[in-house]
Amino acid sequence: MRFSPTFTVIRSGTTQTMAIVGDVDALSVRRKVFALQRAMESYGLTGVDKVSTIGRTLLVDYDPFQWSHASMRSALVALESTISRPGETQPLKHFEWTLYAGEEENDLQLAASAHGITPESFLARVTRRTYLVQDFRMPSMSLELFRRNSPRLKAAQLPQEKARLVSCGTVTLSSDGLCVYNAESLTRDLVIGRIKAECVAPDSASFRVGDRIRFRRQSEASNQ
Structure with a gap:
């Protein structure tokens, strides 16, 4: 009705x-x-x-x-x-989060290879874009980020290994694009890097669908 x-x-x-x-x-x-x-x-x-x-x-x-x-x-x-x-409704917010990359070098290499570029170029591509908070996926408790032509993987490029446990603040790449986990979760996605957990933890973060997110490399953030 x-x-x-x-x-x-x-x-x-x-x-x-x-x-x-x-x-x-x-x-x-x-x-x-x-x-x-x-x-x-x-x-x-x-x-x-x-x-x-x-x-x-x-x-x-x-x-x-x-x-x-x-x-x-x-x-x-x-x-x-x-x-x-x-x-x-309240105006949309803009956030800038420092991205700590390099801990999972193999994942970063796989993500870069899938796009035909080097890991450094891949990270540059990730950090020069502004993303839209598109969705909250349950039960994985991840924040899905969207931008047209943003990095993503084809289904055939996803790793076939067992799911891994990732912590709050982990930034991953899958066929859906970039995701940021706001709780400890199991995932098969490639780990691109991490941000500070308080940026997305449910008890400390405040963002909504439609807010804008920008990543900054650790070196960029320290120079500002």
Whole structure:
């Protein structure tokens, strides 16, 4: 059922309801979806088992003995009315993070070879671009960065070794592009470098979808 030109709530099985945000601006859509997720989780509603996002959709899994689709739909519609409209949101932020590279020389060499350049040239390419915070991926807890024509790997170029445990602040490269992990996680991505954990740790960082990120090499940062 559509409640506004940009908000639709539909049933998805007997224990799940979907709220779909529609807008021509993909960035506004993702920001609103995440705002809905945070608001839903902050209430800690009894009987709500899981709240997740996929693209422009918020998925709510609930206990059918405590919620019906109609009651969940009403709750989502009421919640959506409290979310700030695009014109009411705070201005986007710009961040510069120092990139400490070189600890994983083999990964850096693989990433550079995939682009047909040297490791030094690859790092120069990474640090001369400004990236857009595009998404937060769960459960890996990574911050996905996007820029058209930014470095990325083809699926066939990904290493086939076992997943490794990386720490908060690890910057990796995959077929999706650059990611920054904000929690200890397992990954098969190539490790490009690291930033200070407090830049992205959930208890100390403050950024949103649409914010801009720029990396600076350690040597560049020390000269400024």
